Amino acid sequence: MALIKLTAAERRKISIFFTCLILAVITWLFFSLSGKYEYEVKTVVNFKNLPVNKAFNPLQSDTVTLTVQGTGWQLLFTRLRLYPRDVKVDLTGLSKRNYVTFTDQMRAINAAYSSEQKIVSVNPDTLYFDFSTRKVKKVPVRLVSKLSFVKQYGQSGKIELKPDSVTVTGPAEALHNISYWETDSFVRENISNTVTDKIALHKASAPNITIFPPLTEVKIPVEQFTEKQLYLPIRVVNNTQYYNVKLIPERVKVTFMVSLSDFENAVEDDFEAVVDLSIWKNYGANMLPIKIVKRKSFARIRAVEPSQVRFIIKK
Structure with missing residues (x-):
C-alpha cells in the first residue's frame, strides 16, 4: 500500500494542529486540577489533654474517615500522604460529659494541617467514652534486644536498666494483666565495648494507659x-x-x-x-x-x- 505523500505546507499544518491540541489538553488539565475537590482519607485518632482522675475507654475504633477539601493536584499526588498522619482530639470536654465531637474542634484540628488542605467533616463525628477509676501500678522494665558481638567479645555481666521499673496508670481491668513493660527494640551489631544508651519504652497500645518515665537507660557490660x-x-x-x-x-x-x-x-x-x-x-x-x-x-x-x-x- 502506497504511503500518502504530504507537501511541506501540509506537514506544517498537521504539526501546528497537534501542537495546539496538546497545549489545549495541558491547559484543560491545569484548570481542572486547580479546582477544589473533596476526597476521603482514613487516619488514626490520638488524644490530648486526657482526664486527670478518670480512666477512659473509647467505645469505637481509633480510626476515622476524614473528608478533605483540596485541589485536584492534591487529590492526584497527595491523597495518600495527608499530613499529619493522625488527628488529635482534645478530651477537655470529658470533664462534663462522656463524649466529644469533631464539629466542635474542627478549627483546632484544621490548624494542624496544611493551609491548602481543609478537613470538611469526620466520620464518625462523635466519639463516646466509658469511664472508670484510674489506678496506678509499678512494673519492671523488660529490655527487648538483638545484640551481636565482635569475635571473642561478649556480655560479661548483668544488664542494668535505670530506672528498672515504670509507673503505669489506667483502668484497673487493663492494668490487671500488665506484669512488666517492654522497651522498644534495642539493636546493636559488632559490639566490642560496654554499651550505654537511652531507649524509649514501648508506647501504650491503648490511649487510656499512660507510662512514666517514657525512657530508660541501658548499660550492657562487654569484655x-x-x-x-x-x-x-x-x-x-x-x-x-x-x-x-x-x-x-x-x-x-x-x-x-x-x-x-x-x-x-x-x-x-x-x-x-x-x-x-x-x-x-x-x-x-x-x-x-x-x-x-x-x-x-x-x-x-x-x-x-x-x-x-x-x-x-x-x-
Missing part, C-alpha cells in the same frame, strides 16, 4: 573473652536405690569461654557436672551422657570431654 579449662567431678543423680556407682572416668574436662576479668575467679565450685542414673534403670543404657547443670554466670561452654561415661553398678 573480651578467653578460653579456660577445668576438670570437674561428676555427680550421680536419680540414684533412688542408693547403688554404689563407679564412673569411668570420674572427672570430666570442661572447656569454656570466660571474660578476662573473671578468668582467675572461674573455679570448680562455679560448675557442676551430673549423670542421670535413671537412664540406665529405665532404658538399659550402658553409657550415661554428662550434663553441665551449673556454670559461672556469662561463661559459655565450648566442649565437654568425654561427653558420656561408662559406669559399674555395685549392688
Whole structure:
C-alpha cells in the first residue's frame, strides 16, 4: 500500500494542529486540577489533654474517615500522604460529659494541617467514652534486644536498666494483666565495648494507659573473652536405690569461654557436672551422657570431654 505523500505546507499544518491540541489538553488539565475537590482519607485518632482522675475507654475504633477539601493536584499526588498522619482530639470536654465531637474542634484540628488542605467533616463525628477509676501500678522494665558481638567479645555481666521499673496508670481491668513493660527494640551489631544508651519504652497500645518515665537507660557490660579449662567431678543423680556407682572416668574436662576479668575467679565450685542414673534403670543404657547443670554466670561452654561415661553398678 502506497504511503500518502504530504507537501511541506501540509506537514506544517498537521504539526501546528497537534501542537495546539496538546497545549489545549495541558491547559484543560491545569484548570481542572486547580479546582477544589473533596476526597476521603482514613487516619488514626490520638488524644490530648486526657482526664486527670478518670480512666477512659473509647467505645469505637481509633480510626476515622476524614473528608478533605483540596485541589485536584492534591487529590492526584497527595491523597495518600495527608499530613499529619493522625488527628488529635482534645478530651477537655470529658470533664462534663462522656463524649466529644469533631464539629466542635474542627478549627483546632484544621490548624494542624496544611493551609491548602481543609478537613470538611469526620466520620464518625462523635466519639463516646466509658469511664472508670484510674489506678496506678509499678512494673519492671523488660529490655527487648538483638545484640551481636565482635569475635571473642561478649556480655560479661548483668544488664542494668535505670530506672528498672515504670509507673503505669489506667483502668484497673487493663492494668490487671500488665506484669512488666517492654522497651522498644534495642539493636546493636559488632559490639566490642560496654554499651550505654537511652531507649524509649514501648508506647501504650491503648490511649487510656499512660507510662512514666517514657525512657530508660541501658548499660550492657562487654569484655573480651578467653578460653579456660577445668576438670570437674561428676555427680550421680536419680540414684533412688542408693547403688554404689563407679564412673569411668570420674572427672570430666570442661572447656569454656570466660571474660578476662573473671578468668582467675572461674573455679570448680562455679560448675557442676551430673549423670542421670535413671537412664540406665529405665532404658538399659550402658553409657550415661554428662550434663553441665551449673556454670559461672556469662561463661559459655565450648566442649565437654568425654561427653558420656561408662559406669559399674555395685549392688
